Every structure is written in structure tokens, then in C-alpha cells.
Amino acid sequence: MESSKVYVEVVARFDKDGVMMPMAFVWEDGRKYEIDKVKSKDRCASRKAGGTGIMYTVVVAGKECHLYFEFDKWFIINPSCEDGPKGCTVCNRNTFADFACYPGCGYFFF
Numbered sequence: 126m127e128s129s130k131v132y133v134e135v136v137a138r139f140d141k142d143g144v145m146m147p148m149a150f151v152w153e154d155g156r157k158y159e160i161d162k163v164k165s166k167d168r169c170a171s172r173k174a175g176g177t178g179i180m181y182t183v184v185v186a187g188k189e190c191h192l193y194f195e196f197d198k199w200f201i202i203n204p205s206c207e208d209g210p211k212g213c214t215v216c217n218r219n220t221f222a223d224f225a226c227y228p229g230c231g232y233f234f235f
Contacts, residue, residue, distance in 0.1 A: 135192070135199040147181055147192055150199065158185050160192075 134151040146166075149159045162184040170177045178195035193200050 129202050130200040131202070132198055132200045133192075135194075145194075147183065147194075147199070150192065150201070160185055161187070164189065 131153055133153070135147050136149040138146050138148050140146070146163055147160055149157055151157050160183045164182040164184060167180050167182075168178070169180045178193055181192045181194070183190060183192050190201065193202075
């Protein structure tokens with residue numbers, strides 16, 4: 126179950142009261158995704174990947190996904206592990222949350 130976690134780098138902003146908000150994340154292939162909107166922030170457990178912390182429901186390129194902060198690390202549940210592989214319609218490789226394919230393919234979904 127733990128293998129579905131993909132740990133990511135996150136750029137976060139802290140307001141004057143110390144409230145942390147994610148602004149962007151870097152996927153495992155090195156591409157940076159800007160977070161358009163943080164819809165909610167809830168303390169919860171990830172039942173699919175295990176662990177507890179804060180779940181941010183965010184919008185990236187018009188698509189909603191969940192970004193988890195677990196003590197001192199950020200992760201996203203790999204969509205390939207959630208629902209089975211999501212293949213690119215151009216090259217058939219698995220992709221991250223249907224946003225974009227691997228750099229070699231160059232196909233973007235948004």
C-alpha cells in the first residue's frame with residue numbers, strides 16, 4: 126500500500142500567522158505544476174496509501190487532486206496505483222493525473 130505514495134517537492138507560502146499553503150509541486154520526472162487553487166485543507170488519513178496528516182484538495186490545470194502533508198514530507202497518491210494505469214492516448218505510457226505525458230512524448234492533456 127505504501128508504494129502508491131509519490132513524494133514530491135512543494136513550494137509553499139506561509140502567511141503572517143504561520144499558515145502554510147502549497148503553491149506548486151515538482152513531479153518525479155522534474156516537471157513543476159502550479160497550483161491554481163487550494164479548495165480545502167483537512168486533517169485526515171490517506172486510506173489508499175496509509176499515513177495521516179493534512180490533505181489539501183487542490184486544482185492544477187483545471188483538474189482536482191489531493192496533496193498530502195505528512196509531518197515533514199509531501200506526497201500525492203499515484204493515480205496509476207489508485208485506478209489502474211492511465212495511459213497516454215498518444216504513446217500509451219502511464220501519466221501523472223492525466224495532466225501531461227512523459228517529456229519524450231511531449232503530449233499535454235490541458
